Amino acid sequence: MTTHAGVTERGRDIAARVERFVRDVIVPYEKDKRRDSHGPTDAMVQEMRGLAREAGLLTPHILPDGGHLSHRDTAIILRASGLSPLGPLAVNTAAPDEGNMFLLGRVASAEQKARFLAPMIAGTARSAFFMTEPSDENGAGSDPSMMLTTAKPDGNHWVVNGRKTFITGAQGAKVGIIMAKSDEGATMFLVDLPMEGIRIERVLDTIDSSMPGGHSVIALENVRIPADQMLGNAGEGFRYAQVRLAPARLTHCMRWLGAATRCQEIASDYAVRRRAFGKALIDHEGVGFMLAENMIDLQQSALIIDWCADALDRGEAGTVESSMAKVAVSEALFRVTDRCVQVMGGTGVSRDTIVEQIFREVRAFRIYDGPTEVHKWSLARKIKRDRTPRDPH
Known part of the structure; x- marks a missing residue:
């Protein structure tokens, strides 16, 4: 695979190792029957991640201190992981976890990173990003300013109500990032999953089949979230x-x-x-x-x-x-x-x-x-x- 100026020697080395791992170890899993219509089972994903962990290639774009490689280095590493649809799942560079890890690394508090981010980097927890809303309710699809999901303060908690859709990986996820509208504006919250009040109405049948958990329609019904689980500040969502x-x-x-x-x-x-x-x-x-x-x-x-x-x-x-x-x-x-x-x-x-x-x-x-x-x-x-x-x- 072609590399370009701006990529470090470390990035090239990691990318080469990821490519060999995906081609030699993960491609054979493409014939594995442990999957449903939405993607491979979590058991299969964890088995592949165990092999990546042994090879020293789990979450290869994030450094031991929690920092990220440059985007140029990340580019060749993620290209290599993508040589199989299973590659990003195996080495923990898949969506939505990769984007969620990036966000928490930039915004979360030290306590939130220890509780929510660390298991994601370790590959033991999947995550979901709750933003998109049903278009038939005129909710926030491609335009998040139309968000209908609300967040109201109640003592030292926030109460969230609304519906979300196309929430990738929600079924089986352990970490959720919920975006809702408070009086201050769009606000994000971190939650453990599953959680009381967060209900999967159905998992959609979609054209793709590489995402564990698929894409779900979610009901948020009086979800009580402790105030210290707000991500960053209210209104900054x-x-x-x-x-x-x-x-x-x-x-x-x-x-x-x-x-x-x-x-x-x-x-x-x-x-x-x-x-x-x-x-x-x-x-x-x-x-x-x-x-x-x-x-x-x-x-x-x-x-x-x-x-x-x-x-x-x-x-x-x-x-x-x-x-x-x-x-x-x-x-x-x-x-x-x-x-x-x-x-x-x-x-x-x-x-x-x-x-x-x-x-x-x-x-x-x-x-x-x-x-x-x-x-x-x-x-x-x-x-x-x-x-x-x-x-x-």
Whole structure:
């Protein structure tokens, strides 16, 4: 896998070790039957994490002191973990845990880190981020300012009521981050799961199948949360969400770049070996050109990821850069995986290889963490702001 300037020797070494581990140890688990329609079982995940722990590769992007590697180093490590849909789960770089760990590392108090963050870094606890709300109730979907879930103070507790949806991994999670609207504004709370008042109404049937616990609809009914479990300060929830969301959008791109790279490898091997109409498939321009276009899309994706990572490493918010990267990468990788399916024909839509699953997962990625159209709308608003003449008076 290509590396670039700005990556440290330590980052390269970790990424190389993660890649060998995923290819040699985790890829065989892709045939393991311990899964349901939403993803691998927690028992299977813990078994893989045990192997990662033995290899010294569990949560490899977080340092022993709790600090994070640079975003450039993280990029090549998460690409390597993404070579299998199971890789991020095995080495503990998967969403939503990766983004939640990043947020808690930046905002949580020392006591909150010891209670909620440490088990996540150790790989013994999964987490869930409760923000999105049902669109049929005009709740906060892609627009968190529409949030209907409320948080009211009651003595030394807060009482939260509302509904959430598409909450990834809520079933089986041990740590929750709940976003609700208080009088001060959007506010976040940390909770232990399961918890009284937090009820899973149903787990949605979705196109993807790599997330343990799936994506749930959640009812929050008079959830009493101690005041010391507020994350940061009341009314700062939107700001904290941005702390999490810009890097999390980018790490999605990193992981799925690894997955699409694997698809390209499989489709290329197939096209070289398979013969039709007197020659190898790769020698037919209709096939060879698709794989060549994939090379271009993959390289462009890598470059825009690195560009955004550089902005984050400089301490910039990266909001615009991460929106641009998320759109460019999710659309490019969908083209890549779609072409891989097409090159492989019937084999591409079968489950004889991992290509079919990665294609489905990347299709969902065009929606998760903000649909392409929402990001384009946000970027268009910035263009308008930047180009609108200011009143000189």
